[in-house]
Amino acid sequence: MYAKNPIILFIFLIACSVPKPGEEQADNLKLAEERQDYEYSLLFSSIDNRVKVFVNDEEIALIEATKGDPEQLGLDRFLSKGKNNLRVELYNGTGNLDFDKKWQIYFELFNRSEPIEFANEKSANGEQGLVFERNYTIEY
DSSP states (O other): OTTTOHHHHHHHHHHHHSOOTTHHHHHHHHHHHHHTTOSEEEEEEEEEEEEEEEETTEEEEEEEEEEEEEEEEEOGGGOOSSEEEEEEEEEESOSSSOOOOOEEEEEEEEETTEEEEEEEEEEOSOOOEEEEEEEEEEEO
16 A cells, blocks of 8 residues: 555655654653763764764774764773873765865763763864864773
8 A cells, every 4th residue: 555655655654753752852861871881971962074083092983974863982991091082083074075064063071971071063164174173081
């Protein structure tokens, strides 16, 4: 029946993908509970275009563009005893011939479930390549 009528199939797919009231809140609560499993973690709420995360100058993650669903990165397994250098870099541009004028980053650094640092920056200045860098020292 759905295959014969693409409009009905389209409406059905849209209806299935719309979150029910309270689902988004429940998802954010679940993320907050998961954060408690890590001593240190990053939670990215907005990335445009891509982020590289480094611990002690070693790249540990490459995260592509995200908006809406937060992306969590647990840091504990990458940290050594003592002082650790955490670096977050944002790169703008697709790497193709396309020109991307806008970039944005919003993230929080957590110790257990407590936010200890955050960054929320954006621009439409047309910069390409490395457009944002933030360094933190973490005692583990």
